[in-house]
Amino acid sequence: MKENFNDPKIQAKLHLYFDLIERDFSAELVALDVPLPSCADAGYCYADIVIFRDLDHSLADLVIECLPEAASDSDIDQAKKVAAIKGAALRSREVAYAVGLEICRL
Numbered sequence: 659m660k661e662n663f664n665d666p667k668i669q670a671k672l673h674l675y676f677d678l679i680e681r682d683f684s685a686e687l688v689a690l691d692v693p694l695p696s697c698a699d700a701g702y703c704y705a706d707i708v709i710f711r712d713l714d715h716s717l718a719d720l721v722i723e724c725l726p727e728a729a730s731d732s733d734i735d736q737a738k739k740v741a742a743i744k745g746a747a748l749r750s751r752e753v754a755y756a757v758g759l760e761i762c763r764l
């Protein structure tokens with residue numbers, strides 16, 4: 659997947675990823691752009707960040723939908739819905755959205 663690194667959402671996602679690693683999450687358990695098992699809509703085919711419980715990446719612990727700091731209330735409402743959909747698709751124990759570096763669990 660070709661990324662546009664000027665996109666605020668992609669910048670927020672990368673910033674959060676590196677922040678999680680700096681917070682002592684194992685880099686082997688944190689993954690970016692995780693493909694969903696079945697996907698009907700191209701916009702929902704990847705989870706932004708997934709923290710796994712196992713090195714095989716078969717057990718999702720937390721799925722995070724990322725937003726830039728300037729996210730509107732409407733963006734946040736949409737991210738909550740998207741996080742729930744992606745979390746269910748990956749059978750994650752928890753789902754969350756993040757605005758910048760602030761993670762909000764649902």
